[in-house]
Amino acid sequence: QKFPPGPKWLPILGCAYEIQKVREKSGYLYKCIREISNKYSYDGHMVGIKIGKDRIVLVNSYEANKEMLYNEDIDGRPKGIFYQARTWGESKGVLVTDGELWKEQRRFLIKHLKEFGFGRKGMTEISFSEARHLVKDLSKATGDTGSAEFVMHNFFNTYILNTLWSMMAGIRYEPDDPQMIVLQKLLFDLFAAIDMVGCAFSHFPILSYVAPRASGYTYFIATHEKVWKFLRDEIARHKERFHPSNKDNDFMDVYIRVLNEPGEKPTYSEGQLVAMCMDMFMAGTETTAKSMSFCFSYLVRNQEAQQKAQEEIDRVVGRDRLPTLEDKANMPYNEAIVHESVRHFMGRTFGVPHRAMKDTSLAGYNIPKDTMVVSNYTNILMDENLYPDPYSFKPERFISNGKICLPEHYFPFGLSKHRCLGDVLAKCNIFLFTTSVLQKFSVLPVPGEGLPSLNHVDGATPSAAPFKALIVNRY
Numbered sequence: 001q002k003f004p005p006g007p008k009w010l011p012i013l014g015c016a017y018e019i020q021k022v023r024e025k026s027g028y029l030y031k032c033i034r035e036i037s038n039k040y041s042y043d044g045h046m047v048g049i050k051i052g053k054d055r056i057v058l059v060n061s062y063e064a065n066k067e068m069l070y071n072e073d074i075d076g077r078p079k080g081i082f083y084q085a086r087t088w089g090e091s092k093g094v095l096v097t098d099g100e101l102w103k104e105q106r107r108f109l110i111k112h113l114k115e116f117g118f119g120r121k122g123m124t125e126i127s128f129s130e131a132r133h134l135v136k137d138l139s140k141a142t143g144d145t146g147s148a149e150f151v152m153h154n155f156f157n158t159y160i161l162n163t164l165w166s167m168m169a170g171i172r173y174e175p176d177d178p179q180m181i182v183l184q185k186l187l188f189d190l191f192a193a194i195d196m197v198g199c200a201f202s203h204f205p206i207l208s209y210v211a212p213r214a215s216g217y218t219y220f221i222a223t224h225e226k227v228w229k230f231l232r233d234e235i236a237r238h239k240e241r242f243h244p245s246n247k248d249n250d251f252m253d254v255y256i257r258v259l260n261e262p263g264e265k266p267t268y269s270e271g272q273l274v275a276m277c278m279d280m281f282m283a284g285t286e287t288t289a290k291s292m293s294f295c296f297s298y299l300v301r302n303q304e305a306q307q308k309a310q311e312e313i314d315r316v317v318g319r320d321r322l323p324t325l326e327d328k329a330n331m332p333y334n335e336a337i338v339h340e341s342v343r344h345f346m347g348r349t350f351g352v353p354h355r356a357m358k359d360t361s362l363a364g365y366n367i368p369k370d371t372m373v374v375s376n377y378t379n380i381l382m383d384e385n386l387y388p389d390p391y392s393f394k395p396e397r398f399i400s401n402g403k404i405c406l407p408e409h410y411f412p413f414g415l416s417k418h419r420c421l422g423d424v425l426a427k428c429n430i431f432l433f434t435t436s437v438l439q440k441f442s443v444l445p446v447p448g449e450g451l452p453s454l455n456h457v458d459g460a461t462p463s464a465a466p467f468k469a470l471i472v473n474r475y
């Protein structure tokens with residue numbers, strides 16, 4: 001009773017059939033949910049669906065999202081095969097956990113990452129250093145001819161990972177590191193095959209037994225096994241060289257020290273360390289890299305925006321040094337590019353799902369215990385009334401009287417207790433990487449190949465469709 005309105009539920013399937021039909025027609029899950037919302041949600045606040053075993057409420061309006069994100073009864077994270085198979089059938093990590101474990105481990109992670117610069121000056125120095133590598137690598141590749149073609153949709157991945165990984169594990173990788181290339185391809189495919197709210201085997205867990213391959217379960221586990229191995233090998237190397245009198249060089253060292261100390265620490269374990277690294281690896285790289293994929297896909301299409309960014313860079317920074325984060329205060333257009341890129345990314349997907357931990361209510365509707373409750377960012381970030389011409393790339397929408405002006409309804413990193421813990425790093429990376437590239441190079445369509453497509457890759461974290469660009473030296 002008083003569950004949010006939505007399509008009729010059939011036994012076992014729920015409304016999976018109707019959702020699938022609309023999704024096939026519209027091509028993307030976010031468009032499908034918009035259509036379903038328009039049809040069933042009378043007041044615009046939310047729509048309620050059921051797919052297999054999962055009861056899901058998609059929260060559409062700004063008001064209801066704010067109420068939801070501040071409602072402590074909805075502070076849980078979903079449970080079930082999809083959320084636990086990634087961590088050996090247990091709740092581990094910080095991304096999809098709740099309760100004491102999440103609280104204690106999130107606090108520990110943030111506190112100790114700060115020792116290695118996270119959220120502080122040290123972090124901007126790491127990001128600046130990666131931007132320098134990026135420009136150096138591009139200059140080398142463009143060589144004497146001064147130009148070269150690049151596959152762009154995943155171009156920044158390794159540089160982005162390096163900024164996080166130097167704090168987590170004290171390591172940086174070269175973009176052509178074969179292990180990184182394999183891992184990132186695996187993650188890209190995995191994130192394209194699942195949705196923020198799950199996938200076939202999570203809605204119908206029986207499929208993981210009767211049709212493991214067809215339901216995506218085999219691929220899901222195989223990908224995770226490779227990520228676990230990669231992380232466990234690095235943790236093993238850290239453990240080998242660990243000595244209590246050594247200085248801690250990164251987060252893995254700090255965590256291993258805690259594991260070596262005597263006494264009961266129920267939420268700490270080596271598995272938890274692996275899970276946290278995996279969460280940071282996935283949440284930290286995929287999101288920023290894909291925001292940048294949209295950024296450059298649009299900058300290639302929109303040369304006018306690119307020129308405005310370059311004019312500002314030339315005026316404020318000049319050509320004798322790389323841009324720094326301190327320049328941001330004087331570069332509203334380039335800062336606005338960061339916000340517009342994140343808007344295009346989050347505007348095509350959903351927040352990390354929450355779970356009602358007890359029967360509760362939201363915007364006048366009943367939300368029974370264990371319902372999955374998800375922010376539908378499309379409805380806010382792509383709302384024609386809030387962001388006119390929403391599918392265009394218009395950084396100026398975030399500028400008023402020459403200054404950055406972020407409206408209240410712009411919260412792509414969430415709000416309240418589960419708010420993204422990497423927003424400062426993400427914005428710092430996008431700003432420094434974008435300005436450093438545009439200072440030295442122009443990013444053009446590849447002659448004869450046309451503009452990058454406006455279609456994109458759907459999935460838990462959407463990406464611009466794979467595209468190439470011609471990168472040309474400006475000087």
Ligand code: HEM
Nearest residue numbers: 095283284287288291351352412413414418420421422426
């Ligand atoms: C453009 C980049 C990013 C976007 C748009 C983004 C967005 C989000 C959103 C919407 C949430 C969910 C908030 C909620 O559940 O209510 C979230 C959670 C999270 N993000 Fe990010 N994120 C980004 C980058 C990062 C980075 C760089 C890191 C790591 C350094 C990170 C780590 C996390 C973690 C660990 C959580 C779970 C927080 C919790 O439940 O306590 N994210 N992010």
